[in-house]
Amino acid sequence: MxxxxxxxxxxxxxxxxxxxxxxxxxxxxxxxxxxxxxxxxxxxxxxxxxxxxxxxxxxxxxxxxxxxxxxxxxxxxFDGPTLTPVTPKHRARMRQVMGIVDSYVFQPLVLGVFVHRVYRPLVGESVDEAAIAAGLETAGPVLDALEEIAAEEQTLVPGRLCLDTCLLWPMLGYFRMAPEGAEMMSARPALAAWAAWAERCDAARESRPELPEGADR
Ligand SMILES: N[C@@H](CCC(=O)N[C@@H](CS)C(=O)NCC(=O)O)C(=O)O
Known part of the structure; x- marks a missing residue:
């Protein structure tokens, strides 16, 4: 056991x-x-x-x-591939992304946009359009910051799995299920390329939750 x-x-x-x-x-x-x-x-x-x-x-x-x-x-x-970068710049960027996730991604993009645009309709609960609008307004600058980091290619690099991808992908994967979220992410090419890889990597596929029937993924 x-x-x-x-x-x-x-x-x-x-x-x-x-x-x-x-x-x-x-x-x-x-x-x-x-x-x-x-x-x-x-x-x-x-x-x-x-x-x-x-x-x-x-x-x-x-x-x-x-x-x-x-x-x-x-x-x-535990054994296995190391998920923490060795170089100071890469490690700093990874920690920066993880700080951004906790401070600026979870509340507006997940609890605001995903929960109200995607999850609550799926389970027949009421939707607060104001929470969606507020989340989307905040999302722009947050995604811009992540796009800048991805474009620099220290971290959020397709094919290089680190702890920041493990923390960020579940949240942006949910956010991207909202049509507005998908559009905002596809307008940011480095982040979109990272997301396309993150979604398909083994660790993401193995750990992905089953959403209620009808979720567009
Ligand atoms: N800072 C915590 C946040 C964890 C968190 O907010 N988890 C949510 C679910 S995604 C939760 O347990 N929410 C219950 C509540 O807020 O009452 C962490 O990094 O683990």
Whole structure:
């Protein structure tokens, strides 16, 4: 039996990011599915994570939360291809991308645009057009920043899998399911080339969640 357990929610982008890093390293792991948004799960979640979020990784009695920390641990603790660049410039750009993801991508592009334009209609829930509009307005400058980084070719380079791709792809993969998101990403060629590769890489395909029926992917 695996001594690595990932507690998460299959549709969560952060859980997908952790799964993608585990897949990239070839780590066999068990999963414990929990929906952190369900009020009845709150108490159980807080026993594992003081802020009640997913994912949480456990390995040999060591528990770690916060996805960037989980990814660092996975990359360092297990054999397999290294996902952390060696050169200072590449490593700095990778960390820059991961900071951008946490600070500027998750809220507007995932919780704003994806959730309201793609997910909530699929499950028959109400849509907040204002949240979509606000997310799209914020998305432009965020994608411009990522395009500049991809065009520089230190990181987000097709064919070179690092931790930043594991964190960013799940979020931009979801964002791109919104028609407006797809259009905005295709207008940024370096980012679009990275996304076309990221989507097809083994780690992304192995870790990809099953969305409710009808999702256009
Ligand atoms: N900073 C956390 C963010 C994790 C996060 O926001 N996870 C979401 C799911 S994608 C969650 O658990 N949300 C539950 C909630 O906000 O109540 C990390 O990097 O792991």
């Amino acid at each position: 695996s001594d690595v357990t990932l507690t998460g929610y299959h549709l969560s982008v952060y859980t997908w990011a952790a799964r993608m890093a585990l897949a990239a390293k070839g780590v066999r792991f068990g999963t414990r599915e929990i929906d952190p948004f369900e009020p009845e799960n709150r108490e159980a979640m807080r026993k594992l994570h003081p802020f009640g979020k997913v994912p949480v990784l456990e390995h040999d009695g060591f528990r770690v939360y916060e996805t960037q920390a989980i990814m660092d641990y996975v990359d360092g603790a």
